[in-house]
Amino acid sequence: MNYSIEAENLNLWYGDFQALIDVNVKIPHGQITSLIGPSGCGKSTLLRCFNRVNERYGNVTTEGKIEVLGKNIYDTDVSLPELRKAVGMVFQRPNPLPISVYENILFGLRIHSPMRSITKADADAIVEEALKSVFLWTDLKDKLKARATSLQLEQQQKLCIARLLPLKPKIILMDEPCSALDAKGTRAVEELMEILAGTYTFVIVTHNMAQARRVSKECIFMFLGELIEHRETQSLFTDPQHEKTSDYVHMRYG
Amino acid sequence: MNILRKKSKANLPFSERVIELFIRLCGISCIIFVFGIFFFVFREGAGFLFNGLNLTEFLTSVEWQPTSLNNKRYGAFALIVGTFSVTTLAMCMAVPFGLGAAIFVSEFCSPKLRETFKIIIELLAAIPSVVWGFIGLTLMNQLIIQVFNAPIGLTMLNGSIMLALMSVPIIVSIAEDALKAVPDSYREAAEALGATRWQVIYRVLLPAAKNGLLAAVLLGAARSIGETMAVLMATGHSVNIPSGPLSWIRTLTATIAAELGEVARGDEHYQVLFIIGILLFTITFVVNLIADLVIKGIRQE
Ligand SMILES: Nc1ncnc2c1ncn2[C@@H]1O[C@H](COP(=O)(O)OP(=O)(O)OP(=O)(O)O)[C@@H](O)[C@H]1O
Ligand SMILES: [Mg+2]
Numbered sequence: 001m002n003y004s005i006e007a008e009n010l011n012l013w014y015g016d017f018q019a020l021i022d023v024n025v026k027i028p029h030g031q032i033t034s035l036i037g038p039s040g041c042g043k044s045t046l047l048r049c050f051n052r053v054n055e056r057y058g059n060v061t062t063e064g065k066i067e068v069l070g071k072n073i074y075d076t077d078v079s080l081p082e083l084r085k086a087v088g089m090v091f092q093r094p095n096p097l098p099i100s101v102y103e104n105i106l107f108g109l110r111i112h113s114p115m116r117s118i119t120k121a122d123a124d125a126i127v128e129e130a131l132k133s134v135f136l137w138t139d140l141k142d143k144l145k146a147r148a149t150s151l152q153l154e155q156q157q158k159l160c161i162a163r164l165l166p167l168k169p170k171i172i173l174m175d176e177p178c179s180a181l182d183a184k185g186t187r188a189v190e191e192l193m194e195i196l197a198g199t200y201t202f203v204i205v206t207h208n209m210a211q212a213r214r215v216s217k218e219c220i221f222m223f224l225g226e227l228i229e230h231r232e233t234q235s236l237f238t239d240p241q242h243e244k245t246s247d248y249v250h251m252r253y254g
Numbered sequence: 255m256n257i258l259r260k261k262s263k264a265n266l267p268f269s270e271r272v273i274e275l276f277i278r279l280c281g282i283s284c285i286i287f288v289f290g291i292f293f294f295v296f297r298e299g300a301g302f303l304f305n306g307l308n309l310t311e312f313l314t315s316v317e318w319q320p321t322s323l324n325n326k327r328y329g330a331f332a333l334i335v336g337t338f339s340v341t342t343l344a345m346c347m348a349v350p351f352g353l354g355a356a357i358f359v360s361e362f363c364s365p366k367l368r369e370t371f372k373i374i375i376e377l378l379a380a381i382p383s384v385v386w387g388f389i390g391l392t393l394m395n396q397l398i399i400q401v402f403n404a405p406i407g408l409t410m411l412n413g414s415i416m417l418a419l420m421s422v423p424i425i426v427s428i429a430e431d432a433l434k435a436v437p438d439s440y441r442e443a444a445e446a447l448g449a450t451r452w453q454v455i456y457r458v459l460l461p462a463a464k465n466g467l468l469a470a471v472l473l474g475a476a477r478s479i480g481e482t483m484a485v486l487m488a489t490g491h492s493v494n495i496p497s498g499p500l501s502w503i504r505t506l507t508a509t510i511a512a513e514l515g516e517v518a519r520g521d522e523h524y525q526v527l528f529i530i531g532i533l534l535f536t537i538t539f540v541v542n543l544i545a546d547l548v549i550k551g552i553r554q555e
Contacts, residue, residue: 053446058364084448091446095439098462108447111457163447 002029003067004171004201005050010064012045014057019045021225023064027218032193032202034216034233036209038248042225043205047173050203051087052080069170085112088164092176094156096148096163101140104148104159105130108167126166134162134192154185161192172196174204178211190215209249213237221245295535299528306522307529318493318504320513320523328526330533332493336503339496340410340485341478344417348478349471351418352425356470357455359426360433372427379423383483386416390488404500406490411499413489417481421474428473432466433459465548472545476538482507506530 005027012020019042027033035043048054049066052073066073073083085108096104105127109118118126127144131137136158140151148159157177164172174193178186186208193202193215206212212219212233219233221244229236229245240246266274303309307328315329359371390412398407436459444458460467482505490502491512510527517524 051446053442056442056445081448081450084446089446091439091443093439095443097440097443097458107444107457111444111447111449111453160443167447 003027004029004069005203006067007046007049008065008067010046010049010062010066012042012049012054012063013061015059019225020049023227025220025227025230027201027203029201030198031217032197032204032215033218033220034212035203035205035220035222036207036212036248037222037228039207041222043222044175046222046227047175047203047205048089050171050173051084051089053084053089081112085167086169087171087173088167088169090157090160090164090172090174090177093180094153094160096151096156096159098147098149100145101131101148101151101159102127102144105163105166108163112167130162130165133165133196134158135188136162154181154188157181157185157189158192161189161196169200171201171203174202176205176207179207186211209237209251221248223248292535295528295531299525299532302522302525303529303532307526312526312529316493316495318509320517320526326522328522330506330509330526330530332495333504333506333509333530334533335495336410336489336493337479337505337507340413340417340489340503340505341475343410343414343499344421344478345471345475347414347418348421348425348474352422352470352474353429353467355422355426356429356433356467357459360430361451361455361459375423375426378419379427381420383420383481384487386420387484387487390416390484394488398500402500406502408488408490408502409500410489410496410503413485413503413505414499416484416488417478420481420484421477424477425470425474428470429463429467432463432470435466436462465551469545469548472541472548476541476545479541480507480534480538482511486511506534510534 003026005025007023007025010020010023010025011018023046025046035047037043045054049062050068050073054060054062062074064074068083068087071078097107099107102123106118106123109126128137128141131140136155139155140146140159143151148156151159157180161172161177178189181189190211193204196202204212204216216233219231219236220227221229221236221240221242223244228242229240231241236245237249240249312328312330313334314331315327316332317327317329318332319325319327355371355375359368363371391408394412394415395407398404398409398412402411440458440462441454444454449457485505486508489505489508491504491508492502493504494502496503510530513523514527517527
């Protein structure tokens, strides 16, 4: 079995508060893994460790080891821009940049390549391909110059996925990507993930257990900073091994 | 249902009605003052402006001889050039410093350092302009003589440096507000795509905050254009089309300040000074109006 992410003895503190307690996890390559658990149990925190975006908050201390694609990302020689190029992230609230649709898609490439090294023809082709992979091309091909922040939420979220693709990431992290969307938008994003899985490894945090069951092959249940159970999704839901998991999947925590 | 109904004015207690009236008066008085000032300045200058003054000469001639006995001339061109050149040079210094400081304060500072910085910047803004003029007259004067080997240090450069120091605090505080108003999710989005700090700043923050930053620059410029005392003291105060930063100049504001005390009320010279006032009023009004429109533009987004 091939693993995209392997975390060992991961502990994390926000100031004095320990948000992750001795987490060990292996996330398989090329499929969708979901991360569930009650509010505040550390799902987002764990997810945000995988591309080290947690460190934006000044008060974070991390201990342990996380190997992403076979490399410990806490080694001193790791380059954050390179890590984040390989590990893309989609946030809870769609957050396209306040520039055009076209420039949003190219943003990643532009910051990772020398000035003016992308020709207009290449750029056009890249934008078209990225938008086609998220099925936005027909809707947006005449609106490439429109401000991305003026699109519908569903389109914004798909655009946020599309803008990761030109960087050819290996892993895409998603933190409740559908919570700002309606049922139709949710369905569309899920379908998109199913199509893209295989090419990319997905880790998705969700509050929606039905969604976890629909899209993910493996599922991780967390509780108060600890990883309680990590198994194949269907068996985690039908035959939970831990009492806490069982309580949660039977909605006893609300 | 009676209790829930909105109280009509009539049954407000007397004291509240008095307070409301008072606050209303305060609000209206602001408007009255602005119009009142404009009206007064305009009235004093209007007679000569429409009847007697050669407007073309006023705007294009460099001959400013209001006190000559047999050849009075009111050419304000050199004064206009003086005001604009000293302001432009001041902005060339103040804008990079002001925006740089704003970026530093909003993006790089620890919260504690930020507070200290803000206090210092407010202090800088509170220094009276005559004190700046005093510094220009003594310290900066000496410095320019030594550094540039100039015969005299009271020059456009000197005035610009003083104006720059005065407008930097305005630019910093408005620009910092503009940067703060950029949602953190934009920074996070860019960082998660692998942008470095500098890339976040010049690819995301500056474009996102550009209206606010422009407004900051314009308000800083408006401050410079209207400034009087410091430029009167630091620029040499002599009517001259500057040939470089080390030329002396005279500004519109300084002319009014220096000459208004010595003219007879109502004569031509007196009225011309008021016409200069109208000109200044118009310039700063336009600059402020543009800044306002720019700021409104941000809000609508
Ligand atoms: N920047 C921070 N500073 C301090 N504490 C934080 C910070 N971010 C999160 N926490 C705390 O860490 C714990 C885990 O937070 P996290 O956001 O990872 O939870 P979550 O499982 O994603 O919750 P939710 O389902 O509500 O998104 C919470 O108790 C939270 O209060
Ligand atoms: Mg969360």
